[in-house]
Amino acid sequence: MSALERAFLSTKHIIVFSFFFGILSWIIDxxxxxxFFSERTFVDSLIFGLSTHEIYMRISMFFIILIFGMIVSLFVHRMQEMNNVIENEKIKSHKIMDILPMIILFLDTEGNVSCVNKKILELTGYEEVRISGNKWLDLLFPEEYRSEVLPYWDKFVSGEIDSVTGLEFPIICADGSRKHVLWNAVSFIDDNGRFAGITISGEDITDRKIAEKALLMDESRLEALIELSQYSDSTIEEILDFSLEKAVNLTESSVGYVGFVNEAEETFSMYSWSEITEAGYEIKTVNMDCNIDVDNLWGIIVKQRKPLISNNYPDDSPIKKGSPAGHVNIRNYLCIPISDSGNIVMIASVGNKNGNYDSSDIRQITLLMEGTWKIIQRRENEEQIKSYAREVAEYNKELESLDRMKDEFMANITHELKTPLIPIKGYSELLFEGHLGSLDEDQKKGIGVILQNADRLHKLIDSLLYMQNIHSGNIQYHLDSVDIVNVLDNVIDKVLTFKDKGPELKTEYSSPLPFICGNSTYLKQVFSHILENALKFTPPDGLITVVASHEDKNIRIIVRDTGIGISKDEMPHIFKRFYQVDGSLTRRYGGNGLGLYLCKSVVEAHGGSIYAVSEVGKGTEIHVLLPIIEE
Incomplete structure (x- = not known):
C-alpha cells in the first residue's frame, strides 16, 4: 500500500469521525x-426554528472540527513517516555495522556504550546487554590495562585529541580467554562544537600475533640448530648446557633439566638442572640416578614413549606427589623423550612457563633435543660425525629451499597487497580532497584515518619488499646529486600532512650545505622512518628537532626528540631486523621492527653510517652521516 493510499484512508476515517462529532455537537447545541436559552422545542432548536446566523455558526463549527481533524491526521501521518524513515535508517546502519569484519562500539558523552555490532559479540561471546552502558571497560579490558585506556577518554572529552589509531590492547572474552585487538577511535562534534561521543573500531589480531610469535620461535630454533652444529668440537657438557638453555628460552620457561637413559631403559641419569633467577640463567650439575621401574615421572615417559604435558601440576599430572624437599616449586611442565633406533636415550623437561604448554612447545624442544643427541653421538663416533655432516648439508639445502620459498612468498604477497592498496589510497585521497563531493568534518576525519592507515600499510609493504631485496641481493641504487635539505623538507611536509596535534617539530639547517651522491627515494624512506619513530615515542607536548650540518667530508643529520628514550640494554639491538623496543604481544606502540634495520642498510649502502644516542625519559638522537660529493 502506497503512502498516498494510507493517507487517503486516514483522511477518510477523519472525515467520518469529524462528521460524527459535528452532528453530535449540533445535537448538544x-x-x-x-x-437554558429559548422557549423553542428541541426539534425547532435542531433545524426548523434556527435563524440563518445559528445555522451558519453550527455549520462553521462542523467544518472547523473537520479541518482540525484533517490537520491532526496529516501531522500524525507525517510523524509516522519520519519515525519510519529514522527506524529504516537505523536498521540499515545496524546491518552495515554487522557485516563489517571489525569490532564497532559507539560511546555517548558519558562514556556509556550505546551501540555495538555483531562482530564484538561473536568475538567475545558476550550478549549485547552485558556490554551496553558503563560496564564495558571493566568487562572487556584486563585490570592492568584500564589505567592506560582511561586517559584517552579524558583527552577526547577535553578536545586534546580527536582521533587515535594503532593502539594494541587485549580484551577478555566471556570464557576467560584473551584476544589481542588493534584499536582505532574518532570523536564526534555536534553542531555547537561540543563533544558528542566516540566511535571505536577494533581489529582482532590474535592470529597474527600468534603467527608472528611462531615465526620468531621457528627462526630462533633454526638459529639455535645452526649454532648447535658449530659445537662439534665442544665437550658434551658444553653441548648439553647450550641445548638446555635454548630449550628453556624457546619455550619461555623458567626451569628445565636434561639427562640420559641407559641402554636397558632401567636408569635415568639426570645430568643438569637449569633455572632462570633474578641473577640470570643458572645451570647446576646434578648427576642423580633414578630407577625407571619406580612409579615416577621418568618411568611414565619411558613407558608411554611420548611427550607429557601438565599445565596444572600436580592436579592433572599422572604423578601427584608434588615436589621433593628443596626442589623448585613447579606450576606446570613439559617432558619429552628422545629416541634412537627405537630406544629411549635421553629425557628433557622444562617447567614454569607463564602460560600453558602446547604442541608448538613440544615441536620446538623435540627438534632441538634431537639435534643435540645427534651432535653428542657424532662426538663419540667419527662415522657418525661424517653422517651427521651429510645430514646438516641436507638440512642446509632444506633451509635454502625454505629461504627461496620465503623469498618468493614475500615477493608475491607484497605484490598482492599493493595491488588493492593503490585504488584504496587513490579513492580515499579523492574523497579527502573533495573531488567526489563535499564532506563534513566527521566524514573528513574518518577518511583521514583511512588515509593514515593506508599510508602506514604502504610503508610496511615497502619495508618488507626492501628487506627481501636486501636479503636476496637484488637491490640496485641509482645514484645522483641530491640536495639533502630538499629531501628532509619533503619528508617533513608529508609527515605533517595528517598530523593535527602532537609534538612541535622544528628544523635547524646550516647554510649552505653541499650536495651528496645518493638515491633520493631511498633517503626519503630513511628519514621518514626516523621521523615517524620520533613522533610515535614523543608525547604531544614534546619537541622534535631536525638538524643538518656540514662536517669535514660528511653531512650530519640529527633527528632529536624529547620522547621516552631507549634503555642501555636495548641500544645494541635497535638496528637489528624485527627488533622492537617493546616486542611483547601487547606492545603499545605497534610497528614491525624493520624501520631502523632498513635505515642502516640504506645509509651504509650510501657509504655513510648511522647510530643512536639516548637516555630513558629524556629522549633520543638518531645521527646519520652521509659523504658529500668532493669537487
Missing part, C-alpha cells in the same frame, strides 16, 4: 439551547 440544540439541547442546551432548548433547556
Amino acid at each position: 440544540g439541547l442546551l439551547d432548548t433547556t
Whole structure:
C-alpha cells in the first residue's frame, strides 16, 4: 500500500469521525439551547426554528472540527513517516555495522556504550546487554590495562585529541580467554562544537600475533640448530648446557633439566638442572640416578614413549606427589623423550612457563633435543660425525629451499597487497580532497584515518619488499646529486600532512650545505622512518628537532626528540631486523621492527653510517652521516 493510499484512508476515517462529532455537537447545541436559552422545542432548536446566523455558526463549527481533524491526521501521518524513515535508517546502519569484519562500539558523552555490532559479540561471546552502558571497560579490558585506556577518554572529552589509531590492547572474552585487538577511535562534534561521543573500531589480531610469535620461535630454533652444529668440537657438557638453555628460552620457561637413559631403559641419569633467577640463567650439575621401574615421572615417559604435558601440576599430572624437599616449586611442565633406533636415550623437561604448554612447545624442544643427541653421538663416533655432516648439508639445502620459498612468498604477497592498496589510497585521497563531493568534518576525519592507515600499510609493504631485496641481493641504487635539505623538507611536509596535534617539530639547517651522491627515494624512506619513530615515542607536548650540518667530508643529520628514550640494554639491538623496543604481544606502540634495520642498510649502502644516542625519559638522537660529493 502506497503512502498516498494510507493517507487517503486516514483522511477518510477523519472525515467520518469529524462528521460524527459535528452532528453530535449540533445535537448538544440544540439541547442546551432548548433547556437554558429559548422557549423553542428541541426539534425547532435542531433545524426548523434556527435563524440563518445559528445555522451558519453550527455549520462553521462542523467544518472547523473537520479541518482540525484533517490537520491532526496529516501531522500524525507525517510523524509516522519520519519515525519510519529514522527506524529504516537505523536498521540499515545496524546491518552495515554487522557485516563489517571489525569490532564497532559507539560511546555517548558519558562514556556509556550505546551501540555495538555483531562482530564484538561473536568475538567475545558476550550478549549485547552485558556490554551496553558503563560496564564495558571493566568487562572487556584486563585490570592492568584500564589505567592506560582511561586517559584517552579524558583527552577526547577535553578536545586534546580527536582521533587515535594503532593502539594494541587485549580484551577478555566471556570464557576467560584473551584476544589481542588493534584499536582505532574518532570523536564526534555536534553542531555547537561540543563533544558528542566516540566511535571505536577494533581489529582482532590474535592470529597474527600468534603467527608472528611462531615465526620468531621457528627462526630462533633454526638459529639455535645452526649454532648447535658449530659445537662439534665442544665437550658434551658444553653441548648439553647450550641445548638446555635454548630449550628453556624457546619455550619461555623458567626451569628445565636434561639427562640420559641407559641402554636397558632401567636408569635415568639426570645430568643438569637449569633455572632462570633474578641473577640470570643458572645451570647446576646434578648427576642423580633414578630407577625407571619406580612409579615416577621418568618411568611414565619411558613407558608411554611420548611427550607429557601438565599445565596444572600436580592436579592433572599422572604423578601427584608434588615436589621433593628443596626442589623448585613447579606450576606446570613439559617432558619429552628422545629416541634412537627405537630406544629411549635421553629425557628433557622444562617447567614454569607463564602460560600453558602446547604442541608448538613440544615441536620446538623435540627438534632441538634431537639435534643435540645427534651432535653428542657424532662426538663419540667419527662415522657418525661424517653422517651427521651429510645430514646438516641436507638440512642446509632444506633451509635454502625454505629461504627461496620465503623469498618468493614475500615477493608475491607484497605484490598482492599493493595491488588493492593503490585504488584504496587513490579513492580515499579523492574523497579527502573533495573531488567526489563535499564532506563534513566527521566524514573528513574518518577518511583521514583511512588515509593514515593506508599510508602506514604502504610503508610496511615497502619495508618488507626492501628487506627481501636486501636479503636476496637484488637491490640496485641509482645514484645522483641530491640536495639533502630538499629531501628532509619533503619528508617533513608529508609527515605533517595528517598530523593535527602532537609534538612541535622544528628544523635547524646550516647554510649552505653541499650536495651528496645518493638515491633520493631511498633517503626519503630513511628519514621518514626516523621521523615517524620520533613522533610515535614523543608525547604531544614534546619537541622534535631536525638538524643538518656540514662536517669535514660528511653531512650530519640529527633527528632529536624529547620522547621516552631507549634503555642501555636495548641500544645494541635497535638496528637489528624485527627488533622492537617493546616486542611483547601487547606492545603499545605497534610497528614491525624493520624501520631502523632498513635505515642502516640504506645509509651504509650510501657509504655513510648511522647510530643512536639516548637516555630513558629524556629522549633520543638518531645521527646519520652521509659523504658529500668532493669537487
